Amino acid sequence: MMLVTGGIASGKRTYVRALGYANEQMDGCLDAPCPVLLDLDELLRAGDLDERDWERLLCKEVVVCHEVGMGVVPMDAADRAWRERVGATCARLAREASEVVRVVCGIPVFLKR
DSSP, X not given: OEEEEESTTSSHHHHHHHTTOOGGGEESOTTSSOSEEOXXXXXXXXXXXXXXXXXXXXXXXXXXXXXOSXXXXXXXXXXXXXXHHXXXXXXXXXXXXXXXXXXXXXXXXXXXO
């Protein structure tokens, strides 16, 4: 599984398409039979993933997540908790991933290969 992260509009989807995935192979729903999961950060708004969700997540070929921890710290406690969930989830996912790519200005930067 490959984790692709980066800021909003940084070129993550374009990078995934360049890997050979069509738009129809990308979806933001964990239950979708697509090989690419988009917007992991939005999935985490509802709360932490359970172990069954983790198993499904690790079966994806590519997981795409916005980087949310490098900006201003939110004033709202719920938003701060969500941001912490996203960071912790990406850290755990990065340990499991075979590759981790951060896309910056459309340029893939390989953090783990």
